[in-house]
Amino acid sequence: MFHSYSGGMETTPAPMSGRKAQAARNDQVILEAARAVFVADPDAPISAVAERAGVGISALYRRYAGKEDLLRKLCSDGLRTYIAEAEAALSDQDDPWEALAGFMRRVVDADVHSLTINLAGTFTPTEELGREAARAGGLAEQVFDRAVQAGAVRPGLNTSDMSLIFDQLAALHLGDEERTAQIRRRHLALMLDALRLTSAPPPPGPPPTAEEVTRRWTAR
């Protein structure tokens, strides 16, 4: 049985019938299912993805050489979303703070972090993936630093602090996805208010280093 794919971006409304069309739809259904399953549990078995998608195992293996391939695809997609959001934020020339805040809200909303950092370590990373990650990090740093240089950010903070905030929010898991997103937005709002306290003293302790945050791409 073929699912009516919920969510997901439609590309071209291909003919409703035909085997090719059904297969194409399964492409989407499978990706969406994989995203949902692995975001909820990065160590989930591949059979859980098939179940959630309402397809058999072979439908997965026809599309991906193995589990790692699927994981890499999801991770790469997440990274691309991250990059796109960062570029969008950088193109906002008006308010550096709002650009940063909006960027963070969109990243959290898209649950990009669960797709990148949380998945890293469950597969052997690719050269290509490494480049994308580096690019993503660089862009995010620019978004952050621009807000810093505009004097809109509490002193003592750096880009790695931002990454850690993403980490923390991605660890929040409630009943369903929508409720989780609500709560994450709520707590992100709290954090943003803390980051905006430009006249507050720097937070205690030595700040996180880029290396400490990057290391996780190989660890676990």
Next chain:
Amino acid sequence: MFHSYSGGMETTPAPMSGRKAQAARNDQVILEAARAVFVADPDAPISAVAERAGVGISALYRRYAGKEDLLRKLCSDGLRTYIAEAEAALSDQDDPWEALAGFMRRVVDADVHSLTINLAGTFTPTEELGREAARAGGLAEQVFDRAVQAGAVRPGLNTSDMSLIFDQLAALHLGDEERTAQIRRRHLALMLDALRLTSAPPPPGPPPTAEEVTRRWTAR
């Protein structure tokens, strides 16, 4: 052959020799190793604990009927620490805000959350454990509400928000334990500053409910 136990805090400088003494020391070593291992990875194999403790598997099974027993012990200890800290905070009659802030700092410092919520779900909970958890939750609520009633907390927040903050901080994992603790203190400080903004508007979205936070004792 018996290992020369490395590290481990000595309680009473009992006779340096004697088999009984070594066994008693192993009690400590094993518990400490289990804490460290399961805090780093709640799904770690029991052999990892033995390795870290520098003892054989049988040293564990002599003390605990099985893996779950050990997990329950750790969880119960964590809960008791939590309760003790909450009671200490309640006995501070001077500054409700500082009592709350200090409570949260100590809970995060002791990494209690990794011992309770993060471990829950890896074993079948006990009746006793449920009571302890309920008591812990009740006390924490009192600590929080006292600060609220003193007008020291930003409007719109509740005890479950505090639990979620613990969740988020417990998800932070860096190189070693000390560094992790540093960073957690840092980000807790940020969050506390956000909670202290009494004249800021309530954070967006419907607040978390106690049920949403409690549910995790049975889930997974």
Next chain:
DNA sequence: AGCAGAACGGAAGACTATGTTCCACAGCTA
């Protein structure tokens, strides 16, 4: 000195979970 038994190390056993392959089959297409 010598023995009983506590405490232990670690291999072997028993299972479970999971990634991957394989094959028979359905439905479109020509």
Next chain:
DNA sequence: TAGCTGTGGAACATAGTCTTCCGTTCTGCT
């Protein structure tokens, strides 16, 4: 109708892990 693409799902292989078990070491007491 023949053939090919896409599929379902059982079967297989394997790695990981909990638990048991047995031989060994060392202590404490007689």
